[in-house]
Amino acid sequence: MIRGLYTSASGMLAEMARTDVISNNLANVNTFGFKKDGAVFRAFPEMDIHRFDESRATFIGVLGTGARLDQIYVDFTQGELQTTSNPLDLAIKDEVPGEKSFFEVQAPNGELFYTRDGSFTVDGEGFLVTKEGHYVMGESGPVNLGGGTKIVVNTEGEIYLDGRMVDRLRVIAFPQNAFFEKIGDNLFRVQGQPSESNAQIIQGALERSNVNAVSEMVNLISAFRSYEANQRMITAHDETLAKAVSEIARI
Structure with a gap:
């Protein structure tokens, strides 16, 4: 459960970085000679999840552990x-x-x-x-x-x-x-x-700048939604932790 908090937090940080890149592209849509940037992300190592019983361990699936910004590259496509x-x-x-x-x-x-x-x-x-x-x-x-x-x-x-x-x-x-x-x-x-x-x-x-304003706006909306999804996951984990602590305390 705590791991889920860290995974969601890493997703929020990654989307913040992507939002910064997209915002800079949009700010320079009318800047002559400007070349847009793109963000590349790398996933943290995945973990195998098993269920252990008295006789054997059963493989359940793979757990993602988050993502991080790997690099920012420059797109040198010729502008109009x-x-x-x-x-x-x-x-x-x-x-x-x-x-x-x-x-x-x-x-x-x-x-x-x-x-x-x-x-x-x-x-x-x-x-x-x-x-x-x-x-x-x-x-x-x-x-x-x-x-x-x-x-x-x-x-x-x-x-x-x-x-x-x-x-x-x-x-x-x-x-x-x-x-x-x-x-x-x-x-x-x-x-x-x-x-x-x-x-x-x-x-x-x-x-002209090689930034496509419509495409960048779509990317910006996608980044906002991904950020909000990770934010909701943190809220859900926090509420679950609070409930578990309070109920365990009563028991």
């Missing part, structure tokens, strides 16, 4: 491309199955991060930057567009300023087995072997 006609908006269109491509950006402290959000701007010094002010990297370093009026970026990532090529975007690909860590601001820290990407760069477009 939305045309904006802004020359500083860039989208990555993956061409190679299984390849995960990103824009390389540099934080003020010099650390390199990666993003799929191509809604860039130009700062006061003429550098191409993200909304948070991180430098967008080219093959020659931070991309500088100062002093030009007409900006053209071809599908290869080559940047032309008033008809003159000034740089080429650093678009990096990582293999499937690389480790991707979300660090906020739609940025990733990646551990893996980088390579040059074969993806196309689409100017005047942005990649």
